[in-house]
Amino acid sequence: MEILRNISQINEKLIDLFGFKEEDLENFLNEIMDDELIKKTVENVGNISEKKAELNSLRELIFQLQDYLTPLANLIKMLLYSKNYDLIYDLITKIFVGQIGSIRYQSKSSTNFTERYFDRFIEIVKNCKIPSEAYIPFIASIFKTEQLDGIALWKRPALEYLQNFYNENEDWLLKFVNSNPEQKYGILEAIVQFNTMKGVALLIDNFTNEQLEEELEHSLQIIKEHKRDILNYMDREMVSADEDKLAKFTQIMLAMDNDPEVVSRLKDLYDRTESEKVRELISNKWGISETMNIKTEKQFLNAVRRKIKEPQERSLGVPFDSLHVKLKSGYPADNAVYTFIIYLFKEEKNLKNLNKLKILKTNILDEDSVHEFAYKMFKVLSSKPDINQAKWCIRMFCLFADSELLKEIYEFLIDLFKEGRNKEGRYLALCLINCGYKDIVNVFRRLLTIQNEYIKENIDFFIDELSRATSTDKNELLDMLVPDVFTEEEYEKQKLRLYDAFISGRLYTKDEFKHLFLDNPIYKELGKSLVFGEYKFGRLHNAFVIENDDIKFLIGQPLPEQEVEGIDGKVGIGIIHSLDCDFRYEKIFNYYENPPFTQFKTINFDVTDINRSNISVNRFIGTFVDAKKFFEMMKRYGFKINKTEEEIEFTSMVHEMPTLNLLTEVEFESKQTENSLTCTIGAIRFYNLDSTMKAKDKFITQKSNALSISAIPYRFYDFVLSAVYYSSIK
Numbered sequence: 001m002e003i004l005r006n007i008s009q010i011n012e013k014l015i016d017l018f019g020f021k022e023e024d025l026e027n028f029l030n031e032i033m034d035d036e037l038i039k040k041t042v043e044n045v046g047n048i049s050e051k052k053a054e055l056n057s058l059r060e061l062i063f064q065l066q067d068y069l070t071p072l073a074n075l076i077k078m079l080l081y082s083k084n085y086d087l088i089y090d091l092i093t094k095i096f097v098g099q100i101g102s103i104r105y106q107s108k109s110s111t112n113f114t115e116r117y118f119d120r121f122i123e124i125v126k127n128c129k130i131p132s133e134a135y136i137p138f139i140a141s142i143f144k145t146e147q148l149d150g151i152a153l154w155k156r157p158a159l160e161y162l163q164n165f166y167n168e169n170e171d172w173l174l175k176f177v178n179s180n181p182e183q184k185y186g187i188l189e190a191i192v193q194f195n196t197m198k199g200v201a202l203l204i205d206n207f208t209n210e211q212l213e214e215e216l217e218h219s220l221q222i223i224k225e226h227k228r229d230i231l232n233y234m235d236r237e238m239v240s241a242d243e244d245k246l247a248k249f250t251q252i253m254l255a256m257d258n259d260p261e262v263v264s265r266l267k268d269l270y271d272r273t274e275s276e277k278v279r280e281l282i283s284n285k286w287g288i289s290e291t292m293n294i295k296t297e298k299q300f301l302n303a304v305r306r307k308i309k310e311p312q313e314r315s316l317g318v319p320f321d322s323l324h325v326k327l328k329s330g331y332p333a334d335n336a337v338y339t340f341i342i343y344l345f346k347e348e349k350n351l352k353n354l355n356k357l358k359i360l361k362t363n364i365l366d367e368d369s370v371h372e373f374a375y376k377m378f379k380v381l382s383s384k385p386d387i388n389q390a391k392w393c394i395r396m397f398c399l400f401a402d403s404e405l406l407k408e409i410y411e412f413l414i415d416l417f418k419e420g421r422n423k424e425g426r427y428l429a430l431c432l433i434n435c436g437y438k439d440i441v442n443v444f445r446r447l448l449t450i451q452n453e454y455i456k457e458n459i460d461f462f463i464d465e466l467s468r469a470t471s472t473d474k475n476e477l478l479d480m481l482v483p484d485v486f487t488e489e490e491y492e493k494q495k496l497r498l499y500d501a502f503i504s505g506r507l508y509t510k511d512e513f514k515h516l517f518l519d520n521p522i523y524k525e526l527g528k529s530l531v532f533g534e535y536k537f538g539r540l541h542n543a544f545v546i547e548n549d550d551i552k553f554l555i556g557q558p559l560p561e562q563e564v565e566g567i568d569g570k571v572g573i574g575i576i577h578s579l580d581c582d583f584r585y586e587k588i589f590n591y592y593e594n595p596p597f598t599q600f601k602t603i604n605f606d607v608t609d610i611n612r613s614n615i616s617v618n619r620f621i622g623t624f625v626d627a628k629k630f631f632e633m634m635k636r637y638g639f640k641i642n643k644t645e646e647e648i649e650f651t652s653m654v655h656e657m658p659t660l661n662l663l664t665e666v667e668f669e670s671k672q673t674e675n676s677l678t679c680t681i682g683a684i685r686f687y688n689l690d691s692t693m694k695a696k697d698k699f700i701t702q703k704s705n706a707l708s709i710s711a712i713p714y715r716f717y718d719f720v721l722s723a724v725y726y727s728s729i730k
Contacts, residue, residue: 410443484521503716645697649672
């Protein structure tokens with residue numbers, strides 16, 4: 001009777017967990033089920049991590065059976081094929097038996113009970129003849145995980161097993177790698193660890209030229225860890241490599257960034273290769289050119305004699321003898337000089353290095369004659385149907401332009417975008433940006449005013465590039481783009497920007513404050529319901545509001561005029577936050593009934609209340625929440641699910657704060673889907689946004705890179721924890 005009750009309970013849980021059909025229930029208990037039938041049964045199961053308790057109950061019922069091996073094997077196969085890998089680990093580590101089945105397996109590397117549970121998994125695989133295609137992806141996932149606990153604790157015995165498997169089944173495993181891109185880098189990382197030279201060769205040979213950029217993102221950690229072996233392998237192979245293979249090696253080295261060993265190899269390769277493809281790849285990254293060593297007119301002329309053996313006589317149809325470029329010394333340029341100037345601009349393909357060539361204009365060539373040269377070449381190229389056919393010329397006339405020519409270039413740029421010649425316009429704009437012309441922001445403003453779709457879609461990219469190239473605060477540039485005409489759409493957009501400024505603690509100079517909050521109609525509307533204050537060295541000195549286009553102080557006196565100039569960011573005007581206020585400021589908390597956003601609130605989370613050497617906030621660990629409501633509320637605070645478009649499961653949500661260069665990650669204690677019913681919150685960590693790897697819109701974080709809480713601004717800390725708190729209780 002007890003056995004029948006057990007079987008009945010097992011059947012109920014199979015239906016609940018995996019959606020079993022009645023006719024398949026008996027098979028589950030009595031025979032190793034066909035793999036295709038199991039695949040079909042679990043194809044729509046997805047992540048069942050929230051049903052961990054039910055799964056453990058099913059495991060206990062199975063072990064009460066006299067013949068538990070068959071249903072246990074079927075259960076493991078279902079979890080393997082539905083890719084619920086964490087649940088396999090959880091299930092196996094709760095088995096209280098020393099051996100499963102007649103075939104015994106013992107890892108030589110297992111030194112503790114947790115690792116020995118991996119042996120129990122392999123015993124199930126061997127005794128029940130689970131096919132390699134089902135369990136090898138699970139073992140590969142052990143190497144892909146960045147966790148420091150759970151399944152990651154099986155890495156050592158898993159590596160030993162995979163090494164033995166590789167020795168016996170090399171051809172099968174390599175075929176599997178080629179046909180299973182999801183598991184490729186987990187397996188290759190393992191092979192590199194136990195057979196470095198073979199693993200490195202396999203890793204590089206498996207990179208496809210068509211998907212190389214994406215593959216490098218996924219394998220960057222392996223490349224950096226085994227840099228020396230990879231460089232040695234490529235050194236040997238380069239001797240006989242064809243152009244495509246040489247280009248692949250070049251891109252792999254470029255992915256290693258500015259490593260000195262790599263840079264020296266690339267410079268050497270650039271000098272000796274005859275491959276234009278390889279030279280262009282290196283030049284696009286670093287712009288290796290003769291200007292590295294040119295500082296004077298003498299050095300310039302020496303480089304001309306060394307480099308130019310057969311001078312040109314014209315370029316783009318323009319004869320050089322119609323131009324009148326002179327050197328600083330007054331000597332006229334000959335054909336070799338013109339040819340060398342053009343050569344330099346052709347070589348310097350990396351726009352970020354374009355300013356290196358300014359030395360030609362400042363130290364070597366007569367400035368007035370260079371302006372004339374740029375003007376003539378601009379006139380010739382701008383009449384062409386596609387200016388991108390001579391990109392070197394675009395780079396040249398942008399860099400050599402004077403103020404009058406710049407006006408013409410700006411008008412031409414506007415016309416390009418108006419005519420839909422967006423590819424040409426984009427390149428010209430990037431050249432101007434990388435020459436350091438900050439006033440190009442006015443071109444973007446004009447194009448936004450006429451609702452140019454391409455600029456509307458790409459304005460963030462252009463502003464980011466301009467901010468980098470001119471070392472200008474991005475917010476300062478965005479302020480310059482705010483329109484002078486009030487619209488509801490623009491009001492809502494700027495309200496979001498202003499809230500970010502409030503959370504990040506942005507301070508405005510007196511001129512910036514006047515330009516925005518007193519002169520601009522949109523910010524005037526936003527500012528008339530907020531309370532501002534003057535800050536000096538981070539301390540609030542007073543409080544004021546804007547009334548009738550003037551400033552009215554509510555608390556304290558204004559700082560002396562000369563102090564509110566924004567010197568080094570230590571003095572400025574900001575929107576007051578509750579954390580800045582002592583008892584004197586209580587009367588301003590309810591000064592306005594309907595501010596554009598909540599300015600003053602009760603502070604629940606003060607960063608000074610936590611050990612600031614910590615690298616995680618553990619306050620919400622173990623909090624059980626309604627998953628769908630939590631995800632939805634967090635999205636309202638600007639968080640997003642951290643996964644690629646192809647992925648179904650995820651383990652965290654992230655928030656980007658470019659103003660502070662911060663990425664916040666709120667972790668979950670198990671894998672989730674957007675349809676999960678419940679989830680448990682884990683730790684909260686902060687990272688530098690610009691140094692966190694990203695692959696297909698998913699941030700790849702490493703706990704070892706997390707920032708200490710002492711690096712987190714107090715306003716932003718309160719914002720993040722308040723977001724998690726209010727999302728978890730509603």
